[in-house]
Amino acid sequence: MFEVKAERDVHxxxxxxxxxxxxxxxxxxxGGWDNMRSVIRxxxxxxxxxxxxxxNIVSKTEYRTFWIMWSSDGTIAVGRGDENLPFMLWRDPDPLxxxxxxxKSDWRNVDRKVGQWKLCRTARPDDAECLVEPAMRHECGWAGITSDQCRSKGCCYNTATTRPEIPWCFHRAKKGGLYSEQRSGYRAAGKHVKAH
Structure with missing residues (x-):
């Protein structure tokens, strides 16, 4: 998770x-193309x-919060603030x-006014506790699998309200809600998060 204040082109x-x-x-x-589009390459x-x-997804006057997650199956997700669902999601069939x-930010800015960043060191809230025993933990499948596939692994299936076309599959947690559950077992920018 990170915060950035930039006019455009956050990379x-x-x-x-x-x-x-x-x-x-x-x-x-x-916020590329003069703060009009966002892409994954x-x-x-x-x-x-x-x-x-x-x-206007980024701002030169205020910090905006984003999160990036990836999994070993090649899924990359990019989201905003405390929103549960990504605004960009892609699965690479041949993951790197x-x-x-x-x-980096504002890479074409001729005035050399660059963005300002605040980086978060932890990818999930400290108060979340996984209900799945350590020996039984594995990747649930996260996004894009059926409810039956998700539940057969002992995981929790959720169709989120903001983007119901993208279901989520994750381990249950005692605290932290969907926000922490969907991120556990994945990596956030700059920090490796082991499967809970």
Missing amino acids: VALSSRQDQDLDEIYEIVI RSRQGYNHVDVQTP PINYAGL
């Missing part, structure tokens, strides 16, 4: 190595696998390993 790169010249990355752009300046209209995250 997050997810990669296997700490190498600025690496082309095999996931590039996430939030599989390479630097590559094909837009997800391309959504997001007018992700060990590093890189950040």
Whole structure:
């Protein structure tokens, strides 16, 4: 999870190595094209696998909060603030390993006014406690599986109200609600979160 204050073009790169010249990355752009669109790419300046209209999603006058998650099955999700569902979601059929995250903003700004960032060190609230015994934990499937597939793994199925076309599958928790449950077992920008 992170907060950013920028006029446009917030970029997050997810990669296997700490190498600025690496082309095999996931590039996430939030508020590109003069703060009108957001995309997910599989390479630097590559094909837009997800391309959504997001007018004024970032701001040069106030911090806006975003979260990014990924799983070993190649699913990448990008969401806003405390919203439970992503505004961008894509599954790479040939996933890249992700060990590093890189950040930049306003890359075409001729005035050299760059964005300001606040990074969160933890990906889930500390008060959430998983109800599944440690020996029985595994990836639930997260988004895009059927309710029967989800429940057969002992996981919790939820059709969220904001985007009902994207179901969620996650371990149950005593506290923290959907916000913590859907993120557990996945990675957030800059921090590896082990399966609870």
